[in-house]
Amino acid sequence: MGHAEKIWLLLIGLTLAGAWFAETGHPGWPLTLLVAGLIAFKGRMVIDQYMEMTRANAHIRHVLYAFVFIIPLLVIFSHGWGDLVRRLTTLNG
Amino acid sequence: MNTSLAEPLTTPPDANLDTDSRVPGNSGIWVGIFCVLVEFLMLFTVYFVAKAHHPEAFQGGPDKLATVAGVTITMLLLTSGYCMVKAVAAVRQDASTRAFRWILLAILLGCGYPLVKYFEIRWNITHGVDGQAGIFYTVYYYLTLTHLVHVFWGLLGLSWVAIRTNRGIYSSEEYGGLEAAAVYWHTTDVIWLVIFPFFYVLR
Known part of the structure; x- marks a missing residue:
């Protein structure tokens, strides 16, 4: 089995x-962390x-890495501090 | 990470060049990809805000969705992406016919996505899960259908490079167009890998 096949599997x-x-x-937390x-x-x-x-332009690589790191x-x-997110995104008045 | 998994799958002909300056595909496709990433980052923010305001709806929401549909779409996209890896590897060896076949297989598997989505939506509607069934399902339809639109663009791109590959336009010296379509296709993979757990797994 080749390397590509191992990654796919x-x-x-x-x-x-x-x-x-x-x-x-x-x-709960176990599923969230998983x-x-x-x-x-x-x-x-x-x-x-x-x-x-890994062998491409570093700027492009870092943007993609940031995407799958931030989310x-x-x-x-959002799981641990949902109340804070709700307060920060509530419009008063 | 396992060391063997960190190895590259294929060796591009310009592997000896300064890798930090190599732009896979072409610059234009990356402008498009970054726009797509920003778009989905905003949509994911909507998801998190809605979840914070309606935690109970998001906790029970996935129970009414067909997990098997989400899993099937994930497998189709990952396998289609694998086919594009093989297609790029083939064209680097000047094996255009083999590359063409891999691209066709990638398109075929990619077309399975809208097909599964069609049956999934029919199943949803039968079970009362439409766009007005609650905030979770509104966000679910908006995000997944937006992703489906991007998959259509990807399939159009793959069809274009399939025709060009069949005509022998790409070679080991010049295959930027094929690689551009491949990286866009992989981007739709990455985004789906976020969407899938949001709606089918996370509770």
């Missing part, structure tokens, strides 16, 4: 594992392996 396996974990009922980790890891794998960003942080933040 890993991504498929992680997708199925994440869905199984959710379906078997693990809400989802954040999966978004970061799978996103990074596609960026590095499929898009070959998992927002997933964690």
Whole structure:
């Protein structure tokens, strides 16, 4: 099996594992952290392996890395500090 | 990360050049990709704000969606992306016919996405999950259908490079157009990898 096939299998396996974990009922922090980790890891794998960003323009690479780094942080933040997000996004008056 | 996973899948002919300056595809496609990333970052912000205001709707929302549809779309997109990796690798070896076949397979798998989405929406509507079923489903339809539109652009791009590959226009010396279509296609992958857990997994 080639390297590309291993990456593909890993991504498929992680997708199925994440869905199984959710379906078997693990809400709350365990699921939130798993989802954040999966978004970061799978996103990074596609960026590095499929898009070959490890050997590309650093500015482009950093923007893509930031995208798959910021969103998992927002997933964690919105779960742990949802009240703060609600207060910050409520218009008074 | 496993060391072997950090290895490149293929070796581009200009691998000996300064890698920090290499722009995969062309500059134009990256302007488009960055616009798409900003667009979805804004839509994801809407998701987080709506979730903060209606946590109970987002906690129970995924239960009424068909997880199998989300998983199937993810597998179709990841496998289609893999086909484009193989297509780029083939054209780097001047194997245009092989590259063409990989692109056709990528398009075929990519077309499975709107097909699955069609059946998913029919299933949703049968089960009372339409755009007015609640805030979670409003955001779900808006985000997933916006993504579907971008997948259509990607499929059009893949069709264009398939025709050009079949005509032997790309070679190991010049394949920027093919690579541009591939990186755009992979970007739709990356965005779906965020959308999928938001609506089908996270509770």
